[in-house]
Amino acid sequence: MAPSRLDDTAINAPVPIYKKTNAVVPPSPASSTGSRTFGNTSMIESKFLSNPEDLGVVAVGFSGGQCKPGVDAAPSALIEAGLLTQLRDELGYNLYGHDTVHLYTDLVPADDPPHRNMKNPRAVSAVTRRIADQVYTQAKEGRLVLTLGGDHSIAIGTIGGTAKAIRERLGREMAVIWVDAHADINTPETSGSGNIHGMPVSFLTGLATEEDESIFGWVKKENQISLKKLVYIGLRDVDKGEKRILRENGVKAFSMFDIDRHGIGRVMEMALAHIGSDTPIHLSFDVDALDPMWAPSTGTPVRGGLTLREGDYICECVHETGSLVAVDLVEVNPSLAPPNDIGAHETVRAGCSLVRFPPVPLPRAKPSNLVSNQRCRQNNSYDSTSTVTSGSRSLVYSRRVLSERVHKYHWPAVQLNLWMLIMLIAACTIIGVFSTFISTQQTLLLPIPWYFPYYITVSSLCVFFILLLLFLIFQRRLLPSIVMIGGFILFVLWLVGLVVISVQLWGPSGSVSSNCNLYVFSQESRGQSLETLAWLQQRSICQSWQAVFAFGLVGAVFLLWIMVIAYQVFADDAV
Numbered sequence: 237m238a239p240s241r242l243d244d245t246a247i248n249a250p251v252p253i254y255k256k257t258n259a260v261v262p263p264s265p266a267s268s269t270g271s272r273t274f275g276n277t278s279m280i281e282s283k284f285l286s287n288p289e290d291l292g293v294v295a296v297g298f299s300g301g302q303c304k305p306g307v308d309a310a311p312s313a314l315i316e317a318g319l320l321t322q323l324r325d326e327l328g329y330n331l332y333g334h335d336t337v338h339l340y341t342d343l344v345p346a347d348d349p350p351h352r353n354m355k356n357p358r359a360v361s362a363v364t365r366r367i368a369d370q371v372y373t374q375a376k377e378g379r380l381v382l383t384l385g386g387d388h389s390i391a392i393g394t395i396g397g398t399a400k401a402i403r404e405r406l407g408r409e410m411a412v413i414w415v416d417a418h419a420d421i422n423t424p425e426t427s428g429s430g431n432i433h434g435m436p437v438s439f440l441t442g443l444a445t446e447e448d449e450s451i452f453g454w455v456k457k458e459n460q461i462s463l464k465k466l467v468y469i470g471l472r473d474v475d476k477g478e479k480r481i482l483r484e485n486g487v488k489a490f491s492m493f494d495i496d497r498h499g500i501g502r503v504m505e506m507a508l509a510h511i512g513s514d515t516p517i518h519l520s521f522d523v524d525a526l527d528p529m530w531a532p533s534t535g536t537p538v539r540g541g542l543t544l545r546e547g548d549y550i551c552e553c554v555h556e557t558g559s560l561v562a563v564d565l566v567e568v569n570p571s572l573a574p575p576n577d578i579g580a581h582e583t584v585r586a587g588c589s590l591v592r593f594p595p596v597p598l599p600r601a602k603p604s605n606l607v608s609n610q611r612c613r614q615n616n617s618y619d620s621t622s623t624v625t626s627g628s629r630s631l632v633y634s635r636r637v638l639s640e641r642v643h644k645y646h647w648p649a650v651q652l653n654l655w656m657l658i659m660l661i662a663a664c665t666i667i668g669v670f671s672t673f674i675s676t677q678q679t680l681l682l683p684i685p686w687y688f689p690y691y692i693t694v695s696s697l698c699v700f701f702i703l704l705l706l707f708l709i710f711q712r713r714l715l716p717s718i719v720m721i722g723g724f725i726l727f728v729l730w731l732v733g734l735v736v737i738s739v740q741l742w743g744p745s746g747s748v749s750s751n752c753n754l755y756v757f758s759q760e761s762r763g764q765s766l767e768t769l770a771w772l773q774q775r776s777i778c779q780s781w782q783a784v785f786a787f788g789l790v791g792a793v794f795l796l797w798i799m800v801i802a803y804q805v806f807a808d809d810a811v
């Protein structure tokens with residue numbers, strides 16, 4: 237590993253609040269001998285990281301996305317506070333890239349006039365482009381990537397780099413959970429401040445584009461994310477233009493209002509359900525999402541934010557999904573605190589708390605009437621009360637949210653919809669064909685075999701079952717047990733019908749199939765005669781038999797399939 241270094245002396249500028257220690261993580265005896273165990277990290281099984289015990293660190297001392305100096309000192313402050321040591325020694329990560337705090341001074345041009353209302357456009361573009369490369373390199377190795385900012389403009393680089401690596405490594409699109417008081421989705425045109433830290437999401441989603449390579453023209457499709465895979469949490473200061481963008485694009489956003497109304501547990505459940513369980517997640521955490529009580533030292537604080545515990549919970553929850561591939565912690569500005577105030581220290585401590593990703597969830601009691609398929613999908617009654625004591629100050633902050641307990645299962649929507657559609661087609665076809673057969677028998681004054689009305693009844697039951705499922709889906713009460721029991725009963729009834737149809741088609745006595753082959757399919761009749769009409773009628777009857785058999789078979793297989801799906805949903809929940 238390269239020798240430890242800080243690439244700019246500015247990083248050594250005193251940060252008076254903390255006891256100053258070596259900014260570089262000292263080697264631990266365990267990691268030097270390579271004998272460290274990862275018993276803890278293995279508790280949460282990572283779905284998308286090939287080396288989940290490895291942590292790529294990108295420390296970004298950059299503040300050009302906004303105007304207040306000091307946010308560039310955050311990475312060293314966080315490191316000095318012991319963040320990386322904790323991640324390595326307590327949580328057991330192998331660290332990569334942790335030995336340098338990047339200041340990118342070589343990339344900042346002497347002259348950088350505004351462009352389309354953006355301040356420092358070339359500097360921010362060049363720096364974020366370099367960050368994208370750095371994050372990409374780490375993410376390509378299948379490591380979890382942690383970026384310590386810096387202002388939030390750096391997310392153009394971090395998300396741009398992760399998105400590209402995930403596409404290349406897994407061929408997938410990733411989702412972004414953006415935890416922030418602000419939406420940061422201004423385009424250069426809607427932004428009132430011209431600060432690029434209020435615009436990263438618009439460049440990352442293609443809402444804002446530029447041809448010029450030196451002003452974000454380097455952000456290509458491979459670096460972008462879909463607006464559908466973006467979820468906001470903690471919003472409370474959204475500009476007018478941003479509100480319009482969010483509304484017009486149907487972006488999933490949970491504001492503080494939603495958190496107050498539902499509780500953070502339910503909000504996380506909804507956020508993760510929106511993303512789906514098979515999508516890698518990049519978590520971009522702006523410390524100003526926390527209430528200024530917990531994180532006062534930040535450039536754009538907004539009152540009425542998350543408690544520290546809620547912030548921690550968000551991180552724990554996302555980590556617990558096993559889908560986390562990268563994390564940003566941004567907008568910590570240790571210099572924004574009155575002299576002798578403990579605010580900067582608190583903010584840095586809050587930052588450290590957020591990125592702990594406790595690999596071993598504490599044992600939790602599972603409420604007996606709560607059924608959930610993901611640990612973080614629990615919808616608990618939530619009551620948080622916390623006390624902050626800083627010097628002579630002592631504040632009590634509390635939020636009490638009582639929400640209903642609900643049963644929640646994660647059904648695969650596409651499969652379920654496909655199943656209902658195909659089953660509906662099969663059942664309706666069978667009802668249609670056998671109704672026609674009955675009326676033909678009646679017209680010919682022939683007796684009606686029992687299996688015609690039988691199969692019509694079974695198919696009607698099937699249609700009724702599908703309607704019941706739809707009703708339960710709309711009520712959000714679709715239980716796997718209902719589907720399994722209903723599916724099983726229908727399967728048995730359906731199979732009886734299918735066996736009878738098969739016997740009629742190919743059985744020993746008066747096989748329909750051989751009669752059709754012999755008298756219909758092999759003897760074609762043409763011309764405008766009664767004989768041809770009769771032949772056509774016969775042929776359509778034969779074809780109807782074939783259709784009934786085909787749909788009967790499909791129906792039987794699909795009824796089996798729905799039982800398997802229901803069992804999986806049920807089993808998932810038991811994990």
Ligand SMILES: NC(=[NH2+])NCCC[C@H](N)C(=O)O
Pocket residue numbers: 387388389418420422427428429430431433434435473475522524535536567
């Ligand atoms: N990452 C942040 N702190 N963003 C604050 C953005 C504030 C404001 N919406 C702007 O565009 O200027």
